[in-house]
Amino acid sequence: MRLYQGIDLLEIDRLKAAYDRQEAFGLNIYTEAELAYCNARPDPYPHLAGRFAAKEACLKAFGVGMGGFGATGRFREVEVESTPSGKPVLLLHGSLEKMARRLKIGQMTVSISHADNYAVASVMFLGEGTAEEGAAGEGETGETGE
Amino acid sequence: MAQTMIGDERIMQEVCDAIVHTTGVDRDSITPDSSLVDDLDVLSLDFLDVNYRLEQVFGVKMARNFVLEHVEELFGEGVAIDENNDVTEKGVEILKMRLTEAASDLEPGTPVDELPALVTPRTLSSAVKDILGLLPEKSPAGADWKIDEGTRIVCSETGKPAVLPSGDEVVQNWLTSLQEEKQIF
Numbered sequence: 367m368r369l370y371q372g373i374d375l376l377e378i379d380r381l382k383a384a385y386d387r388q389e390a391f392g393l394n395i396y397t398e399a400e401l402a403y404c405n406a407r408p409d410p411y412p413h414l415a416g417r418f419a420a421k422e423a424c425l426k427a428f429g430v431g432m433g434g435f436g437a438t439g440r441f442r443e444v445e446v447e448s449t450p451s452g453k454p455v456l457l458l459h460g461s462l463e464k465m466a467r468r469l470k471i472g473q474m475t476v477s478i479s480h481a482d483n484y485a486v487a488s489v490m491f492l493g494e495g496t497a498e499e500g501a502a503g504e505g506e507t508g509e510t511g512e
Numbered sequence: 513m514a515q516t517m518i519g520d521e522r523i524m525q526e527v528c529d530a531i532v533h534t535t536g537v538d539r540d541s542i543t544p545d546s547s548l549v550d551d552l553d554v555l556s557l558d559f560l561d562v563n564y565r566l567e568q569v570f571g572v573k574m575a576r577n578f579v580l581e582h583v584e585e586l587f588g589e590g591v592a593i594d595e596n597n598d599v600t601e602k603g604v605e606i607l608k609m610r611l612t613e614a615a616s617d618l619e620p621g622t623p624v625d626e627l628p629a630l631v632t633p634r635t636l637s638s639a640v641k642d643i644l645g646l647l648p649e650k651s652p653a654g655a656d657w658k659i660d661e662g663t664r665i666v667c668s669e670t671g672k673p674a675v676l677p678s679g680d681e682v683v684q685n686w687l688t689s690l691q692e693e694k695q696i697f
Binding site: 376380381384387388390391394395418422428429430438439440461464465468469 | 556557559560561563564576577578581584585589590593595597623624625680
């Protein structure tokens, strides 16, 4: 088996600034269901930041980062769904869903937390194949990412 | 046509301004070939912001999907990225054509997660130029174009902004033409 891991830490204020400044930011990054969930909260920004961190962590686990070149479409291919208990679950779409199939990924877990001005998310996949060096998607931004 | 309306230097200047405004990095530290990730510490939220600023400045829509994703969508899964998430020989061929200097040292087998480091002010400028370069000869009103507010192309008669193909459409059209011409895939 092979383990894939990604983690991301994000300042909520930075996410809020981008979200408020860019009129299409929400629809470029989040699915409609994610926006509905976050906007139903008294303060949506910690939830939006947590989901952004989860998306970034997921991309790091895949080892693709956001791909640069403005490849922001990948963010919408990672969807964080909330179960009735509040536990987040990852859903993959488009090219990432295909990549998961290619890598024969079975289980996926995501954990999100936020406190003060920070949101953090960790994503793990379990796939077929052998463990390789690190087997951890560090993403494009180093150890803590953002 | 648009390249002559908004010159290369102006586009590069706006790209650098977007990076400075987004990241606060010293303008003098930016060169056309600086890696946004490796040299300027641009992070994913910053990428989004840089693209957004360029869209606002030029009235364009930057690509939402990476060129290799378009390759796989058009020509089949596994064509550009293999089962280990490494770039294939054909993927490298495409990137070298698309990114020219930035991808000159790229080899097949390069992990996909190393590709963001190839983004430079020059590649972003090229992406903007590619979109602006598809400006029709005349506006829908049959009039010439003019530059408004320094960097936006509008109809000289109605003042309406030019409607340009998105960055994704530009890449898809380029790939389709390339395939017709060279039968790479």
